[in-house]
Amino acid sequence: MRVVGIQVSPERGGRAGFSVEFVGDGGEVVTVMCPQDDAGSLNRLNAIAKAKDMLRTALAADEALPAAGGAKAAFREPLPNARRAHDRDAMEEQLEEGLEDTFPASDPVSIATSTIAKGHSRR
Numbered sequence: 262m263r264v265v266g267i268q269v270s271p272e273r274g275g276r277a278g279f280s281v282e283f284v285g286d287g288g289e290v291v292t293v294m295c296p297q298d299d300a301g302s303l304n305r306l307n308a309i310a311k312a313k314d315m316l317r318t319a320l321a322a323d324e325a326l327p328a329a330g331g332a333k334a335a336f337r338e339p340l341p342n343a344r345r346a347h348d349r350d351a352m353e354e355q356l357e358e359g360l361e362d363t364f365p366a367s368d369p370v371s372i373a374t375s376t377i378a379k380g381h382s383r384r
């Protein structure tokens with residue numbers, strides 16, 4: 262994969278950190294979540310360097326895993342999400358986070374739909 266683009270997106274306005282996406286020439290995307298540090302010093306400019314550092318660490322760990330216990334030791338079951346675990350508090354927290362991330366939006370969230378009747382002509 263040859264990286265042709267990098268996109269940095271703030272998580273919760275940068276308070277939770279940044280996600281860095283490395284886009285490949287074949288449409289591949291590698292996303293690295295960089296959590297905000299205690300000092301709050303992570304920003305758009307240094308998030309890319311942090312993501313590259315995290316990838317280097319992950320690659321080094323991946324190379325060490327087969328020696329530590331074979332390929333089976335490298336895989337584990339996926340963690341359950343809030344919906345599967347029926348965790349209403351976590352789902353509410355995720356909804357609030359999503360709303361915070363999209364506020365202020367140009368159009369408010371609406372459950373109603375509007376339709377325009379066809380067949381009427383203006384006179």
